[in-house]
Amino acid sequence: MMEAVMALSVQLPDKRPSYDEMVKRLRIPKARQLKLLAIMDETRARWNAGQSDVVDSIQTGVDSESAAR
């Protein structure tokens, strides 16, 4: 039997990378970042207009080609 080494809970270190560092690591071109921010602004506007939580789960999508993992 495999010795139990799996974690159930860990204490995170206080010092972690900043948000800006994490954004940089994603290496998303500036123009795409601005587009994504515009999408988030649109969602916020819909929420402010009381149009949030229309659905309980994601209503679109397809299996990935490698779905059978």
Place this chain on the structure above:
Amino acid sequence: MPPVKPNAVFLNIPYDIDFQDLYLAYVVGLYQLGLEPLMTTGIYGGERRLDRILALIQSCRYSIHDLSRVELNAVPPATPRFNMPLELGLTITWAKMHPKRHSWFLWESTPRRLQKSMSDLDGTDPNIHFGTPEGLLSELRNAFVGQDAPPLHKMLAAYRFLRDSVASILADAGTDNLYAASVFKALCFASLKAAQNPTYLEGR
């Protein structure tokens, strides 16, 4: 040996349509806790694929292996899913060799299912998310304990915000595949921004 990213979490999950809500909850929840999810999406086939997957695991301080949907794939010929257990096996070996570099978590939706599917791991309890985003976010807070963890209702609001942005993010990427590498990056970016700027969730 690649350097370890101290807040990186290797996410070993199924890439199927029924898992989309939980996939999004993992991405949003990990960023809410100041962690960074990394996945094999974007690593293409070829003889070096396994090497690159192993390098990805080695670069992460933590990993989550969600076996809640390990089952027979319905597309003929019906076959069990082995990539996820394979990546779990790689991780267990790596963590056994370098316990200070890597901690791994096993997640399930149902108590006691793991004892049936992988009895070699008897004696350890997986994290149970009960197949819901709320259960998953709650369990993430329990698994990764930090001083600055946001309350569960804030994490859930961030998840709902991203969920309501998904259709536009997919349209912008020109795909229906939420697991595509470009979409994963977009979800990471938006999750980060929602964590960085709580005004997106004001009043929620």
